[in-house]
Amino acid sequence: MTDRRLEYPATLRNRDAILDVLRGVLPASGLVLEIASGSGEHIVHFARAFPGLTFQPSDPEEAALQSIQAWTLDSGLANVRPPVMLDALSERWPVTAANAVLCINMIHIAPWRATEGLFHGAAKLLPGGAPLYLYGPYRRAGVVTAPSNEAFDASLKARNEEWGLRDLEIVADLARSVGFSGPVVTEMPANNLSVVFRRV
Numbered sequence: 001m002t003d004r005r006l007e008y009p010a011t012l013r014n015r016d017a018i019l020d021v022l023r024g025v026l027p028a029s030g031l032v033l034e035i036a037s038g039s040g041e042h043i044v045h046f047a048r049a050f051p052g053l054t055f056q057p058s059d060p061e062e063a064a065l066q067s068i069q070a071w072t073l074d075s076g077l078a079n080v081r082p083p084v085m086l087d088a089l090s091e092r093w094p095v096t097a098a099n100a101v102l103c104i105n106m107i108h109i110a111p112w113r114a115t116e117g118l119f120h121g122a123a124k125l126l127p128g129g130a131p132l133y134l135y136g137p138y139r140r141a142g143v144v145t146a147p148s149n150e151a152f153d154a155s156l157k158a159r160n161e162e163w164g165l166r167d168l169e170i171v172a173d174l175a176r177s178v179g180f181s182g183p184v185v186t187e188m189p190a191n192n193l194s195v196v197f198r199r200v
């Protein structure tokens, strides 16, 4: 049988730093929905570390769904649900309630509408106090963007003019407008940020 597991090299470099932050963010029990799970390597790593939580992976791409399923089966973990097809742009998500939402490395590799969809969708399904965790590179007012992030931004825009690093302040404005407090920001390796919003 063909091995459908995708391997994203960045995951091995960032998953433990992300896990450290998640230890202070995720609830002790409940359902964690991941948007844009990609290969599925992150969610399997997190599910192993948090056996008291149930994880719901998702992605809009068929190849990603197959990879997530393959990594989940390979892991033998019982606390990862089968992946669901979920496009953040969609009005109706196939998940209607969760206790936390994660979204790693998506908002700069999708049109701004996807970020709007992410916040609107997450606001509908999270209860008061629940976290929306984002990870990735950002621009920040008053902070010089690292040359590596400037180059990354240019390469993203060359691939798709609607892609590119987002301004953290603009993301925070969007978050407030749909009912989130925050952000609580943690600087991460390689000029990335962990950004946590909480449903008001």
Ligand SMILES: C[S@@+](CC[C@H](N)C(=O)[O-])C[C@H]1O[C@@H](n2cnc3c(N)ncnc32)[C@H](O)[C@@H]1O
Binding pocket: 008, 011, 035, 036, 037, 038, 039, 042, 059, 060, 061, 064, 086, 087, 088, 089, 103, 104, 105, 106, 109, 110, 114
């Ligand atoms: C760079 S990959 C990141 C995958 C994974 N989170 C990681 O960090 O390894 C970007 C992911 O965003 C997903 N994506 C793009 N547009 C999306 C949208 N509108 N809604 C949900 N996911 C989207 C892609 O299918 C892809 O899996």
